[in-house]
Amino acid sequence: MTHEIPAGDSAGHFGGGEEEEGAGWSVAQTIETPQCPAVQTQKVKLLEAKVTGVETVSVPAGKFETWKVEITSLDGGADRATLWVAKESRATVKSTAVMSSAGGATMSAELLP
Secondary structure: OEEEOOOOOOOOOOOOOOOOOOOEEEEEEEEEOOOOHHHOOEEEEEEEEEEEEEEEEEEOOEEEEEEEEEEEEOOOOOOEEEEEEEOOOOOEEEEEEEEHHHOOEEEEEEOOO
8 A cells, every 4th residue: 555645744644544454655845045045055865664563652642553654765875764653643652764865863752741
């Protein structure tokens, strides 16, 4: 099962149906740098998201049954992310991302109460 979804859903919601392990999405993300008009650029980054499993996740906001979603670059980039998306609300409750543009630093986030 493959879905086309818009990148940047501000509510952090994914998919539109009953997701299952192996389900995937293709995502096009546009990156802008409006803070510096002299270097203002836009770049389309092609990403692939796949449901790789189901996990129970505990974060400060509580315990959630989630889909584990792995996101990788389709253009050979080193950036990658993992999202844990709550089955009931479809909100992202936890995420980790490795950012090659920051020297391979890992960024993590968890849903707060």
